[in-house]
Amino acid sequence: MPAIVYQTNKKTGVTYAYESISYWDKDKRQSRAKRKCIGRLDPQTQEVVPTRKKAQDIAGEKIKRGPVPITRTARSFYGATHLFDRIGEDTGVTEDLKTCFPESYRQILSIAYYLILEDRNPLSRFSRWAAIHRHPHGAVISSPRSSELFASITEEARQRFFRLQGKRRVEREYLAYDSTSVSSYSECLRQVRYGNSKNHELLEQINLAVLFGQESRLPFYYRKLAGNIPDVKTLRKVLADMNTLGYEKINVVMDRGFFSAASINDLYRHHITFLIAARLSLKLVQTHLESVRDQMRNWTHYDQDYQLYAYSLPITWSYVQDRPYRGDTLNADRRMYLHLYYSPDRALEDEKAFNSRLANLQAELESDQRHPDHEKQYAQYFEMKTTPVRGMKIIAKEETIAEAKRNYGYFALLSNEIKDPIEALSTYRNKDLVEKAFENLKERLNLRRLSVSSEQSLDGKLFVQFIALIFLSYISRKMQENKLFKDYTLQEVLDELDRIECFEVPGKKLQLGETTKHQMDLYAKLGATPPPSLQ
Structure with a gap:
């Protein structure tokens, strides 16, 4: 009788079941065993779920290596999903998803594609979309199956994905950090609480914090928080997460909602480069502003590009660190730069x-x-x-x-590295991309209201929406770089490419429909090579 042996993959955390058959090796004169993978162990039911290959073996299909042959005759839309395929390759998202979710990465990508193309539509309409589009999974994902998919996305796999994505760019740029609130009617989610709603809605909510690369203009990390946690309380946990994920040489940009003496001390203690907005009412800011108020509005400090006056001066931060392991408190001076601005407009x-x-x-x-x-x-x-x-x-x-x-028109930034006020202002204003990302999450990716009833489904759905946000952010960056927003909306660009069809015939290569010079130009400006037959 064959025995069932279980073995856990250390990289992915997935436990696989193997059919083990013992036999006598005549040459080596010893008992040996042949193993054959029959499926993976479901962590919830502890049942063996057949792998795709095993399921095909059971159905009597012959398995071939290499590209999956076309087995149906179909005509479907392909232009936009091809663009997403290229973006997935360029950003490493597809590779990292495949590493972390080997069994389900195609389903994750397909739902992410759907969320991008079907603006604000619920997942219940996925089957209609999948029937007319070529996409990674290649099949319909029903509502029950999508819920199962969301619940199967583990915290360990998500964190591994964040590590892989972060290592691609985290040490080369400043990271914009911000949070938003997401309202919910659910009574089943533990972290849904009343808080300071950024949507000005009288509903319970959760908070979502996101780290965004300012050079790549791509998000690479997010955290879900209880709805009653203020911004200033979240920074310490994010710094701990960065340490856990193995990130070093972090540079962060934050608005004044994250400012507190404890936060600044934590940033110094973790040797993190920062740029943060500060309230003018702070004694630290007011003292220095009064000493240079008239001087900073001289012509020599005026910047024509931003049409404001900018002035910087080095100051000292009184650093405090409690050291329980020594039983004392460290007090020391730390270097800091105060950037002051006055805008007449x-x-x-x-x-x-x-x-x-x-x-x-x-x-x-x-x-x-x-x-x-x-x-x-x-x-x-x-x-x-x-x-x-x-x-x-x-x-x-x-x-x-x-x-x-008296203080109208003035504002202030603080940094422990950037000395030039215009460089600091430029870096800070790039943080606006986070606000645009939150708008995409809530509006286009349908995150205005939470519509799940379990913690696992919520975590999984947020992750898939986050994957879609990476693709959206990439497209938005390319459109900004090539000034496409002057003539098109993002939806118009996607609709234009989504008109390109493909034709599948058994035994033949994938055939592409006609294309226009305008569509080819869009591919080029979006940084994507067109499908082979369009080149």
């Missing part, structure tokens, strides 16, 4: 908005239609006096209003 916009708000507040007071949420602002900017003759009189607190306007 921004000052004008801020003052217009402030004046409009003051006018509304005064109108509410004069009409006696006070809003409960505005009581603090009434008291801050206005004084109300009542006289027997004139009744209620509203008097503006001019000194307070002037003080509020």
